[in-house]
Amino acid sequence: MLEQTLSKLKQQFADSILDVNWFRGELSIVINKDKLLDITRFLKEDEELSYKFLSDICGVDHLGRSPRFDVVYNFCSLKNRARIRLKVMVDENEIIPSLTADWKSANWLEREIYDMFGLKFENHPDLRRILLPDSWQGHPLRKDFPLTKEEVIFRHNQNRPPKIVG
Amino acid sequence: MGDKARETMFLNMGPQHPATHGVLKILLELDGETVVKAIPDIGFLHTGIEKTMESKTYSQVIPLTDRMDYVAPLSNNLGFCLAVEKLLEIEAPFKAQYLRVLLTELTRVANHLVFVGTHAHDIGAISMVLYGFREREMLLDLFDFVSGQRMMTSYFRIGGVAKDIPEGFEEKVKNILKVMPKRIRDYENILSKNRIWLNRTVGIGKISAEEAIGYGLSGPILRATGVKWDLRKSVPYSSYDKFDFDIPIGKNGDIYDRYLVRMEEMKQSLKIVKQALEGMPQGDYIAKAPEVVFPPKEEVKGNMENLIFQFKLAVEGFSPPKGEVYQAIESPKGELGYYIVSDGSPKPYRVRVRPPCFLNLSALNKMAEGHMIADVVAIIGSIDIVLGEIDR
Secondary structure: OHHHHHHHHHHHOHHHEEEEEEEOOEEEEEEOHHHHHHHHHHHHHOOOOOOOEEEEEEEEEOOOOOOOEEEEEEEEEOOOOEEEEEEEEEOOOOEEEOOOOOOOOHHHHHHHHHHHHOOEEEOOOOOOOOOOOOOOOOOOOOOOOOOOOOOOOOOOOOOOOOOOOO | OOOOOOOOEEEEEOOOOHHHOOOOEEEEEEEOOEEEEEEEEOOOOOOOHHHHHOOOOHHHHHHHHHOOOOOOHHHHHHHHHHHHHHHHOOOOOHHHHHHHHHHHHHHHHHHHHHHHHHHHHHHOOHHHHHHHHHHHHHHHHHHHHHHOOOOOOOOEEOOEEOOOOOOOHHHHHHHHHHHHHHHHHHHHHHHOOOHHHHHHHOOOOOOOHHHHHHOOOOOHHHHHOOOOOOHHHHOOOOOHHHOOOOOOOOOOOOHHHHHHHHHHHHHHHHHHHHHHHHOOOOOOOEOOOOOOOOOOHHHHHHOHHHHHHHHHHHHOOOOOOOEEEEEEEEEOOEEEEEEEEEOOOOOOOEEEEEOHHHHHHHOHHHHHOOOEHHHHHHHHHHHOOOHHHHHO
């Protein structure tokens, strides 16, 4: 089934497929960001493929690579019991088209990516932080965010350090 | 909705409301007692587990997985171990696979007992919570007996399980198999035809199959809408294809159907446990893969080489090949997936947990819309959330 998906995609969107990767029987396809909506819609609406279940969206930070981030979409076809991964590569300030119009599940998943990686989605109805408080600085799942950094909460005497006598 | 001048009221439910099963806050927009909108606010229990996993070796990640869905720790272990095994291309021996199936199915029963207990308690059947937790204790005793821990078991290891089955295990499981069906029948006698229970659950929190798929719902909630999707059957892992069991499905997708599906699932799980116990293969409990698997403790004490090896494996870990895998299992809550990106170093470059409760909860607004405020409590209970997993 995965081969069939791949050949269909290649037929339809030959220019937008940047890379194809097989590993341990799993298929992941790197696609052009601008064609994301078209390709996902095709996967969903094609009668034969019917990838109707958007199982997961997650980000991966490849610090030092350009473009820096991967956004990984995990689609599942309940009909064919098949699962594929689509990836788009984006840089820090690029805006990714949101899938919320086609999949309700994308809403919270994209919010989590915004929260954890600071990537923005276009046409998202409610792009706020989801797990961290709104006042949080930085995006923890980025590789340059230190693991043990802790903010000083009480700073009332920040400007007046206590005098050490003796 | 006709009268636009009508004012709505906002009400914070939680984060310390007893019916929110942890620390969940819901912002309710109310028109009288009718819910116009229910906006969940999550993250109070966020501990950065995915970030922490990046700083641990693969073996050290296992205890972290326990602490996500703390009602079903063994299922979390299983998902992660299977994902790493896929990455390494090793397979657990049959005995370990059967033992894993047996214990995760008992975990499912334990999870559903907590579900039915707390859910019924929320709605008003207070005695159910006592019954549910009484029987769960029996299962936790077994986990304690096998792994040495009641809840945070960390019993599954990459390549198999941590220890061989202790003596007397069979009798304990047999006892559970003897007691549980009667008890499940008792619960059904209390609830299934109870007038109050029916009034509170039938037709409440409905969601259609198409909407459920759109929201990414999985597990009993999806099956209650009539979709026959269970990863144990659809994409079998860990020898599930060798067991004979049915997937219960519902029809209406309301709270009552979710309850029925879970009750039936418990019976099916016990059926699987029985088969696993009877067909338990002989042999090793952990794979023979010395680069990955810790040597047995007895050999470490008497053999210098093994001692060095144990030390190296504990301190440095092992380096799987570069690549990425996704492994999903059917946890009691739904599709629990692990997406691991390896860069060839002893620590995972990125571990993404696909949390079933997170997506299940995201449909709360859809389910609660137009119902009464008291139904929100029932709906949350029927989703069966664990905030530890949602917030990670």
